[in-house]
Amino acid sequence: MADNGKILVVDDEPIVLRSCERILKSEGYSIALATSGQEAINILQKDDYDLVITDLKMPEVDGIALIKWLRNSKPATGVVVITGYPSQETIKDALNLGIIDYLPKPFTPLVLIDVTAKAMKMTMVRALPEKTPEEADVESKTAALEKIIAENRNRPGSLIPVLQQAQGLIGYLPPSVQRHIAKGLNIPVSEVHGVVSFYSFFTMKPKGKHSVKVCLGTACYVKRAEEIIEKLKATLNIDVGEVTKDRKFSLESVRCLGACGLAPVVVIDHTTHASVDPVKTPEILKQYE
Ligand code: FES
Structure with a gap:
């Protein structure tokens, strides 16, 4: 391949x-x-x-x-x-x-x-971009990020815990944060970038205020989950993995949320919406406006 x-x-x-x-x-x-x-x-x-x-x-x-x-x-x-x-x-x-x-x-x-x-x-x-508009938020959290780095600087195997805490603080790990962490821990940026891209729980993209997850596992898929995702893409005017311009919603697809009996399932923030009718997805979103 x-x-x-x-x-x-x-x-x-x-x-x-x-x-x-x-x-x-x-x-x-x-x-x-x-x-x-x-x-x-x-x-x-x-x-x-x-x-x-x-x-x-x-x-x-x-x-x-x-x-x-x-x-x-x-x-x-x-x-x-x-x-x-x-x-x-x-x-x-x-x-x-x-x-x-x-x-x-x-x-x-x-x-x-x-x-x-x-x-x-x-x-x-x-090729990582120097700075994205979203990264302006990051600057306000620099002092807290510095503290996380300083607390872990001389600990062996500190990269993953630092990345987890940084993502907890900022919500995601844009290129500027990766560079900051690399400099603070005195390791190559390529190493930080390699770890962030390898583990699926790290994300380089910002999340919306409300995170919309559509299950595409088998039980949901056979009950029109793909139609749900298409409807959400059209309503929010974004693709999977993106955030709306007003940063209110981000859209993700996931594999089995462990609620197959309720298929098809959409989870918004911490709320599970069961037996979702694709046609009615805009109404569900309205609850979060
Ligand atoms: S397949 Fe969707 S919850 Fe299991």
């Missing part, structure tokens, strides 16, 4: 391209190949990639020219360079252009996998 990110590998040596493709595909990346800098630019003009792994020495449009083009046209794309016998100057030029890392030829599969995984993680972290 290729869902770990999209990578474009650029090299004028077909054997290097083929081995990178084989190794990286087996790690779950989606791979495209280009045999020259110009071909890479043509591909990148049509599609976005998370990471470009490129040789430096290529005829006509070389690796440095490609990286310069990327910095201007696709600044969010991460770059790793492959190079045979790099001079200090070449590496300095590439580093000045913001490359993440470099792979000295010849490299082993393990080195390729390791450098790619780190570069992909860094690219994802860089």
